[in-house]
Amino acid sequence: METGGWTTMGWRRSGMGLALLAALAGCGQADKPQAADLQKAETLRPADAALAVKYERSCLTCHGTPASQAPLTGFAPAWEARLNKGMPLLLSHVRDGLNAMPPRGYCNDCSDEEFTRLIVFMSGGGQGGAR
Numbered sequence: 001m002e003t004g005g006w007t008t009m010g011w012r013r014s015g016m017g018l019a020l021l022a023a024l025a026g027c028g029q030a031d032k033p034q035a036a037d038l039q040k041a042e043t044l045r046p047a048d049a050a051l052a053v054k055y056e057r058s059c060l061t062c063h064g065t066p067a068s069q070a071p072l073t074g075f076a077p078a079w080e081a082r083l084n085k086g087m088p089l090l091l092s093h094v095r096d097g098l099n100a101m102p103p104r105g106y107c108n109d110c111s112d113e114e115f116t117r118l119i120v121f122m123s124g125g126g127q128g129g130a131r
């Protein structure tokens, strides 16, 4: 005679949660500059030679490296929201400074007209192939 018995099935815990987390951590941010963007920021110069000199000795120091928290030259995603403020406000921020952005961006002999051209160049609007 055989006595029937119940076998209990154990629940197996699945380890899927951890795998998902690892996959999410690998996603890059679209508004983060990549190696090519950094190289571009280092090499771009305004087409006007006199303006390029001023750019190199002032703005480039910060706007050529993301470590400074400054919007990267020629990197459109960093400039989009700023350009929406309009040129008059951007120009006044360059003249008066804004947080870690020093007044006049260390260019004391830059005119308003030159600041405007520098902003257009840095934000990717032309003058030196930043387009």
Ligand code: HEC
Residues within 6 Å of the ligand: 055, 058, 059, 060, 061, 062, 063, 068, 069, 070, 071, 082, 085, 089, 090, 091, 093, 094, 098, 099, 100, 101, 102, 104, 105, 106, 107, 110, 115, 118, 119
């Ligand atoms: C010492 C570093 C430094 C130098 C030099 C510098 N910048 Fe900046 N700049 C910054 C930082 C940091 C910001 C971001 C400020 C913020 O939004 O908090 C910034 C922001 C800006 C903005 C955006 C302002 C806004 O309203 O969003 C413009 C335009 C700009 N810089 C232009 C220039 C120009 C033109 C020069 C050269 C004449 C220059 N900067 C030199 C650090 C610098």
